[in-house]
Amino acid sequence: MAVVGDLALKFGGMIKKDAAINLKKGVFGVPVSRHGVFFSGKFRTPESRIRVQSVMQVGVESAVVSNDSNSLKGVLGFDVVSEVELREKGFLGLRKTKLVCTVGPACCSIDDLEKLALGGMNVARLNMCHNTRAGPALRGRPCTREWHQDVIRKIKKLNEEKGYCVSVMIDTEGSQIHVVDHGAPSSVKAEDGSIWFFTTEKFEGSRPFTVQANYEGFSEGINVGDEIVFDGGMATFEVVEKVGNDLRCKCTDPGLLLPRAKLSFWRDGKLVTKNYELPTLSSKDWSDIEFGISEGVDFIAMSFVNDAEAVTSIKVLAKIESLEALHKLEEIVEASDGIMIARGDLGVEIPLEQIPTVQEKITYVCRQLNKPVVVASQLLESMVEYPTPTRAEVADVSEAVRQYADALMLSGESAIGPFGQKALAVLNMTSSRMELWGREENRQNVLSQHILGSSLPDQIAEQICNCAAGMANNLGLDAIFVYTRHGQMASLISRNRPNPPIFAFTNNSSTRMALNLQWGVTPLLVDLSDDMEANISNSIDLIKTKGLIKTGDTVLVVSDIIPTSTTQTVFQSIMVKTIA
Ligand SMILES: Nc1ncnc2c1ncn2[C@@H]1O[C@H](COP(=O)(O)OP(=O)(O)OP(=O)(O)O)[C@@H](O)[C@H]1O
Numbered sequence: 001m002a003v004v005g006d007l008a009l010k011f012g013g014m015i016k017k018d019a020a021i022n023l024k025k026g027v028f029g030v031p032v033s034r035h036g037v038f039f040s041g042k043f044r045t046p047e048s049r050i051r052v053q054s055v056m057q058v059g060v061e062s063a064v065v066s067n068d069s070n071s072l073k074g075v076l077g078f079d080v081v082s083e084v085e086l087r088e089k090g091f092l093g094l095r096k097t098k099l100v101c102t103v104g105p106a107c108c109s110i111d112d113l114e115k116l117a118l119g120g121m122n123v124a125r126l127n128m129c130h131n132t133r134a135g136p137a138l139r140g141r142p143c144t145r146e147w148h149q150d151v152i153r154k155i156k157k158l159n160e161e162k163g164y165c166v167s168v169m170i171d172t173e174g175s176q177i178h179v180v181d182h183g184a185p186s187s188v189k190a191e192d193g194s195i196w197f198f199t200t201e202k203f204e205g206s207r208p209f210t211v212q213a214n215y216e217g218f219s220e221g222i223n224v225g226d227e228i229v230f231d232g233g234m235a236t237f238e239v240v241e242k243v244g245n246d247l248r249c250k251c252t253d254p255g256l257l258l259p260r261a262k263l264s265f266w267r268d269g270k271l272v273t274k275n276y277e278l279p280t281l282s283s284k285d286w287s288d289i290e291f292g293i294s295e296g297v298d299f300i301a302m303s304f305v306n307d308a309e310a311v312t313s314i315k316v317l318a319k320i321e322s323l324e325a326l327h328k329l330e331e332i333v334e335a336s337d338g339i340m341i342a343r344g345d346l347g348v349e350i351p352l353e354q355i356p357t358v359q360e361k362i363t364y365v366c367r368q369l370n371k372p373v374v375v376a377s378q379l380l381e382s383m384v385e386y387p388t389p390t391r392a393e394v395a396d397v398s399e400a401v402r403q404y405a406d407a408l409m410l411s412g413e414s415a416i417g418p419f420g421q422k423a424l425a426v427l428n429m430t431s432s433r434m435e436l437w438g439r440e441e442n443r444q445n446v447l448s449q450h451i452l453g454s455s456l457p458d459q460i461a462e463q464i465c466n467c468a469a470g471m472a473n474n475l476g477l478d479a480i481f482v483y484t485r486h487g488q489m490a491s492l493i494s495r496n497r498p499n500p501p502i503f504a505f506t507n508n509s510s511t512r513m514a515l516n517l518q519w520g521v522t523p524l525l526v527d528l529s530d531d532m533e534a535n536i537s538n539s540i541d542l543i544k545t546k547g548l549i550k551t552g553d554t555v556l557v558v559s560d561i562i563p564t565s566t567t568q569t570v571f572q573s574i575m576v577k578t579i580a
C-alpha cells in the first residue's frame with residue numbers, strides 16, 4: 001500500500017516502521033491492521049522506548065456484526081430526518097450544505113416548526129431585533145423575550161420528544177443607525193426633490209416628511225452636501241441644512257422608506273465610516289446574550305462585529321456586515337467560532353457589485369481557517385411574496401453551494417413569508433443538485449489547505465484529517481465515521497469537503513448541536529468509552545441493525561478520542577472497515 005509508505009515518510013520518518021507495527025498491538029489490544037504508522041510523542045514499547053504521541057493506523061478489515069441486538073450497547077443517536085434521508089437516498093445522497101431558517105410570525109407554531117425540521121432545517125435563527133417589546137402600549141418599558149423563549153422551548157421539545165436535531169441561534173440587534181419602526185404606515189414613498197427632516201426626537205406614530213433616527217449621535221461629523229442612503233440604495237437624500245443634531249435633507253433618488261431601514265452616509269462617493277462610535281454589543285445585546293445562554297441556545301450570531309476584540313470573550317458567530325469588518329476579516333474569522341456573511345447590511349456599506357467577490361473571499365478565508373460560514377440574506381427574496389423563486393435566485397444559491405459554504409440561510413422567506421416551507425425545499429433541492437454536480441466534476445480535488453496547527457499534535461490531527469478525506473475520495477468509500485468528543489477532527493475532515501458523508505459520533509450534546517452547522521457532518525449522540533474498538537463495533541452494529549449500512553459497504557474510521565485513563569495512549573487513528 002503505497003499510501004502507507006508515503007505517510008510513514010511524511011509523518012513518522014524518524015521512527016522505525018517495524019517497531020511501530022509492534023506498537024500497534026498495544027494500541028487497541030487486538031491485532032487489527034496490517035500497516036501502522038506512528039508519530040513522535042509519548043509511547044512505551046517493550047522493545048524500545050520510543051515517544052509516540054499519535055498513532056495512525058491504515059488498514060482494511062471486516063467488521064463482524066452480531067445479530068443479537070440485545071447485546072448492543074446504547075442507542076444510535078440519529079436524528080429522525082437524517083435517518084430517513086439516509087434510508088431513502090443512501091450515503092452519497094445525504095445533503096452536505098446546512099440550512100438555517102429565520103423563525104418569525106409566519107412559522108412559530110409547533111406545527112410550522114416541525115414542518116421546517118422535516119424539510120431539513122438544521123438551525124433555527126431568532127433575530128433579537130424583533131418581537132422583544134411588550135407591545136406599542138408598553139413602549140418605554142423593559143423589553144420582554146416571551147416570544148423568543150416560547151419558540152426556543154418549542155424547538156427543544158421537538159428535539160427531545162420527536163427526535164429532531166435542530167440547533168438554535170439567536171442573532172443580536174447590534175448597534176447600527178436605522179430608522180425607528182413606528183408601526184403604520186409600513187412604508188412611505190419619498191418623491192424626487194421632496195424635503196425631509198431627520199430627527200432623533202422621540203414620538204409615537206408617524207409625522208409627514210419626518211424620519212426618526214434611533215441614535216442621537218447619528219449626524220455627528222455629517223456635513224451639508226453629504227448623502228444619506230436608505231437600505232443600500234432604496235432611496236437617497238442630500239443634506240441641505242444642519243439644525244442642531246437634526247438634518248434637513250432633499251430627496252435626490254426617490255424610493256420607499258421601510259420601517260427599520262438602515263442609514264449610511266456618503267461623501268464624494270465614499271462611505272463616511274467614522275462619524276459615530278457605537279459599541280458592537282449594546283446593553284440590550286448583553287442582556288439578550290444572557291437570555292440566550294440561560295435558554296441553552298447553541299449559537300449566538302453577533303451583529304456588526306467590527307474587530308476581533310468583540311468576539312474573543314464569548315463563543316459566537318461573527319456577522320460580517322460592515323466595511324470595517326472586511327478590513328479586519330482574517331483576525332475576526334480567527335477570533336470567532338464561525339462567520340455569517342450578512343449580505344443585507346453589507347450591501348449598505350459596499351457597492352452591490354462587490355458582494356459576489358467579497359462572498360467568495362470570505363468563504364475561502366473561513367475554510368482555510370476552518371470556521372463554518374453561513375451565506376445569508378436575499379437568497380430567495382422573491383419568495384417572501386411568490387411561491388417560486390427567480391432563476392437568478394436559484395443561480396445565487398447554487399453559487400454559494402459551489403463555493404462550499406457550510407450553510408445557507410432564509411430570512412424573511414421563512415420568518416414572514418407564506419411560502420417558507422417551499423423556500424426551504426428550494427434550498428434543499430438546489431444544494432443537493434449542485435453538490436452532485438461537484439462530485440461528478442471531482443471538484444474537491446482542487447481544494448488546497450494551508451497548515452493551521454501551530455503545535456505538533458494539532459498538525460498531526462490536521463494531516464490525519466486531510467489524508468482521511470483524500471483516502472475516502474480516492475478509494476470511493478461510502479462514509480467517514482469520526483469519533484470525537486469536541487468535534488475538532490470532524491470539523492477538520494469537513495474542511496476538506498470530501499465526497500462521502502461524515503458521521504460524527506460524539507457523547508457531548510453541545511458538540512453535536514455545534515456540528516449541525518458544519519458542511520457534510522451528520523452528528524450522532526452516542527455513548528463513548530475509552531475502548532475505541534468497542535465504540536466502533538458498537539456503532540457499526542447499531543447502524544447495521546437499523547438496516548442503514550449493508551454487507552460490503554466500506555467506511556473510513558477516524559478517531560480522536562483522548563482516553564481518560566492513563567493506561568491507554570491512543571490519540572488518533574485511521575482505519576478502513578468493510579462491513580462483513
Ligand atoms: N421575530 C420576528 N418577528 C417579526 N418579524 C420578523 C421576525 N424575524 C424576522 N422578521 C421579519 O423578517 C424580515 C427578515 O428578517 P431578518 O431577521 O433576516 O432581518 P434582517 O434585517 O435582514 O436581519 P438583521 O436585522 O440581523 O440585519 C425582517 O425585516 C422582519 O420584517
Ligand SMILES: CC(=O)C(=O)O
Nearest residue numbers: 342343344345376377
Ligand atoms: C443577516 C443580516 O444581518 C444581514 O444580512 O444584514
Ligand SMILES: [K+]
Nearest residue numbers: 171172173303
Ligand atoms: K440582528
Ligand SMILES: [Mg+2]
Nearest residue numbers: 321342344345
Ligand atoms: Mg444585518
